[in-house]
Amino acid sequence: MYVPVNPVIISPENNISYGPEARNPEEGMMEYKVKSGSPEKQRSACLVLAVFKDQLLSPAASCVDMATGHTISSLLKRGDITGECATFLMLPQVSGIPAKRVLLVACGKKAEFDTKKLLKVTAGAIRNLRHNNITEASLFLPEIPIDNIDIGKRIEQIIIQATHSNYKSDSLKTDIQENKLPLQKITLFIPERSDLTAARQALQNGQAIAAGVNMARQLGDLPGNICTPSYLAGQAAEIAEDFGMKIKVLNEKAMEKLSMGALLSVSRGSRQEARLIVLEHRGGSSKEAPVVLVGKGLTFDAGGISLKPSSAMDEMKYDMCGGASVLGTMRAIAEMNLPLNVIAIVPSSENLPDGDANKPGDIVTSMSGQTIEILNTDAEGRLILCDALTYA
Structure with a gap:
């Protein structure tokens, strides 16, 4: 049975704490966008492209391979990247495209790619981008098909995992600028323009869930x-x-x-x-x-x-x-x-x-x-x- 009570709403002056001021829990969230476009034409700090075992390329990787004189397929044949799931290869200054770098993301066998592997390669890609101090990137991972998972749900999962992987618990460190996350913006590319409306809704949902998770983690990390x-x-x-x-x-x-x-x-x-x-x-x-x-x-x-x-x-x-x-x-x-x-x-x-x-x-x-x-x-x-x- 509900018993009515006069509630006490807590205002900032009622908050008793005795440590440094914490930053906004939403700080560290990346900016996300969704687009449809040709990968070989994108002026990006880094293109993130999928490759598979047996020297198979994703559609986006195939387009970039053609534009760069078969650079990617040559690397696969040479064994520079094997296709083993969650292995990566960063290519600086690939000729033939305006993008400054290309990050190849190996996804294992194409027929065995699933949500678990999508999360794994997304996390690894974000870590690679951060390690290379890249501030902005174009991800072509949503194009990889997964049985019974539509492109909207794949976008949601990528955003949640990317935000999770980009999280850093440093809000109370003295020099905030020194500990600022380098990766600020991710653009997710989809192959079909007709899917943009659904993709944008998925983008909003993914950001909402990621922000909620980020808030919980920030609160948990506070002393x-x-x-x-x-x-x-x-x-x-x-x-x-x-x-x-x-x-x-x-x-x-x-x-x-x-x-x-x-x-x-x-x-x-x-x-x-x-x-x-x-x-x-x-x-x-x-x-x-x-x-x-x-x-x-x-x-x-x-x-x-x-x-x-x-x-x-x-x-x-x-x-x-x-x-x-x-x-x-x-x-x-x-x-x-x-x-x-x-x-x-x-x-x-x-x-x-x-x-x-x-x-x-x-x-x-x-x-x-x-x-x-x-x-x-x-x-x-x-x-x-x-x-x-x-x-x-």
């Missing part, structure tokens, strides 16, 4: 002194403002009124107040029941009184990745404006040792009215999630 429960709530508020979603953020007083004793017991050892974040996307019918996503948002988990070993404890900043994934998903859903009703609930707190923290043997009462004996304070995830699930 606990920056990504606090109130910071996470502030990020959710920004998503709501950017995409017109409804948001409620409950503070501890609001949670007390709802008798969320399990969730609140976890935050007692922290100076950071807990937050319950609720984001709503209403894209479906008013009669349609919503899908509810619940993600654990422990922004740092030291284990409480049942203290974790010090080795690798720094990685417990990742205990909020469930919540980050839910927020990233909501961002993608909203940007794609999916015709669904989706509600995200993220219970967020820290789990630290303190004089007021949970002790082994303590008994608390959850929102559902059930009592819970806490034998190990490092089992805090189920405590914050059970109240969130009852609220859902």
Whole structure:
């Protein structure tokens, strides 16, 4: 049963953190475009072309091969690139075309090429482009057919994987310019102009999903002194403002009124107040029941009184990745404006040792009215999630 509560919306001044300011989670995203055109005519910093085992060339590679006096087929015959999947060869200044470089991407046997291999060669191509400090490239990988996967879905997968491979967790380093990603722009080429409308829609969807994943990764990589429960709530508020979603953020007083004793017991050892974040996307019918996503948002988990070993404890900043994934998903859903009703609930707190923290043997009462004996304070995830699930 839903109990109405006056929500507390977190504003920037409510965000308590004590570290350097983090950059926008969207920084590092590449610019993507989709076009149809002849590869041998493109004035690009680098053409990315597929080749296969048995000295087979993709259509785009064949066009460039003809324009360059059979440079590519000669290299294949000579064994400079074997065709083994996810092997690469960078060719600088190939005569006969205006492109400055050509990156040959070996894709294995043509008949065995599938989505898994598409992701593998995309990741490798992006790494090669970055290694060579290339800022812009033209990819002709979407033209490679995959059984039961249309060109739109191939474009989506390439964008998601390319963004994933171009990600770099350096947002808090002192010299940002020194650590700036070199690869800024990718143009995806398709063979048929008649597919451009579908390809552009796929481009938008791929970018939306990639941005959501990027956001989740950025939030996960932030240290606990920056990504606090109130910071996470502030990020959710920004998503709501950017995409017109409804948001409620409950503070501890609001949670007390709802008798969320399990969730609140976890935050007692922290100076950071807990937050319950609720984001709503209403894209479906008013009669349609919503899908509810619940993600654990422990922004740092030291284990409480049942203290974790010090080795690798720094990685417990990742205990909020469930919540980050839910927020990233909501961002993608909203940007794609999916015709669904989706509600995200993220219970967020820290789990630290303190004089007021949970002790082994303590008994608390959850929102559902059930009592819970806490034998190990490092089992805090189920405590914050059970109240969130009852609220859902």
